[in-house]
Amino acid sequence: MNTIYEYTQSNILVLPQALFALKDVSVLMHRGDAVIFRKHLEQDLMDIEFYTNQPCLIFIESGRETLTNSDNDTIELHAGSAILLGQGLNLHSDFVKSTETLKAYLVFFDELMVVEYLKKAKRDVRVSSAEQGFCVLADKDNCLANFFTTIQSDITSSSYLDVKLQELLHLLAFVGDKDTIHALLSKKAISTKRNLHRLLESDEVLFLTIRDLAQLSGRSISSFNRDFKRIYRITPQKWLRDKRLTHANTLLERGTISVTDVALEVGYDNVSNFIRVFKLKYGKTPNQIKRAN
Template identity: 45%
Template sequence: MDAADYCLQHILVIPQALGALSDVDKVVGSDGSAIYYKDLQQDLVDVEFYTNQLCLVFVEGGAETLTTWQNDQIALNEGQGVLLCQGQNLHSDFVKCTHNLKAWLVFINKQVIERFLLSVDCCLSLSKQENMGALTIEHETVTAFFKQLGLYIEHEVCIKGMLECKLLELLHILNAIYGKDLRALLQSSELALPAKRNMRRLLENERILKLSVTDLAKLSGRSISGFQREFKQAFQQTPKQWLINKRMQYAKKLITRGDMCITTVALEVGYSNVSHFIKAYKNTFGETPKQQALKG
């Protein structure tokens, strides 16, 4: 398994992947812009997703927590939302307490964004502005916008012909409230910078133990040097040291379980050469995998 295979298996690219989800309905879509409505009835945690275009998440009921690649948490409750720049990697967690998670997902294409920016006094210089990845939203006018949208759906009013107008209306509402912060995010979205992934969440999955340090750097959206620097700051050891230690701990767990041969265990933790695996295991624990297996 290489880094590309891991990405395909574990990242939900939105909006493209939403059509396969039973709890998410497409309300309307045209020319790359779209509005979806999700109604989650069961817990859904640690879902990693990548925003392939500008996305607004607005919670109508329940609560959801998003975690950014920097491990910052965005807690969204009823009446709250977040506007996500294109090219963001985040994790979503929903644990049902009393209510389903009911939320709107709005995706806006570049043509609509360009039309909006041309219609407002937009003279920001990105060299003087910090690139923004997300803008949290909470205002009664935004809530009113989505209530009106819900009424259209309830009364089966076809809104495909007015989709662009509604999206421009939404952007103008947000502009009236958030001004320069909104425009800075929209211009950052136009840059479509490569996404950095949440390093801690990425490393929690045991399947990454089969990957190399180079693969992990690519998978995290960082250069090798940037990955090694950020990793050492976060974990106080090099990625290579961490990877060897994690591989050996997982290997010991598999060996103790007793249902795999040593060769299979070696492959499970990323060693194609069994001799190298045995040497690393003995250096870590002071005994060979076979000696551990005999102890049970």
């Protein structure tokens, strides 16, 4: 059984499905797609990417956790705070241990439960109220903290879980903005886009095309180009070429591999083309850089 860190070295966490097999996460109550987990992390855990397959509540019992969305906005969660995530969000989680370990509850609501709750609540959902895809909850009266102390995980009856989760849904509407809560529960998040800053940090992107990057980021080509230019102020084609050539220059300065191997290492199948664009950028050929070092 893997830890969260071990699993995410080669996988995005798809929640809640991936959590059942992780040893730093325990299942408190479970029926079908409705489940309550408790997460307990004792060491730093950085840049964990996850995708929400269902509406999810995260409540921090102790410690601090930072979530980063696809626009690279950060949400700081601390002990006693909570956030409701809509279905279909892609986020990154960072936890750096200072004095406390991270203990948190993760609650997932199934579709039938949400439908039942919304019928009773007689919701009035504003179209624009869930644009961010999440809602941070200010639990000033400790309603949520008190709720989690009442959970009796040794009671295995599915009806007990249903009652507790219906209670929790009503508490969320009381603690947070009711319209936003209802909107998040009743539809998928606005976007499933991934965070471009985090995605493009890896040298693995050197071998990908713009179409590959767009697909990997959860965007159409036009949406990818638009978001990229807004963030980086240049076209993705120029950015990718510059990233490849910068990495190539670093390899050449080390002087340990041939120009042909460098070209292949940064995604150029045509060595002549690599030499031409390299000279345009640096004013010298790859061989001149290599010999100088």
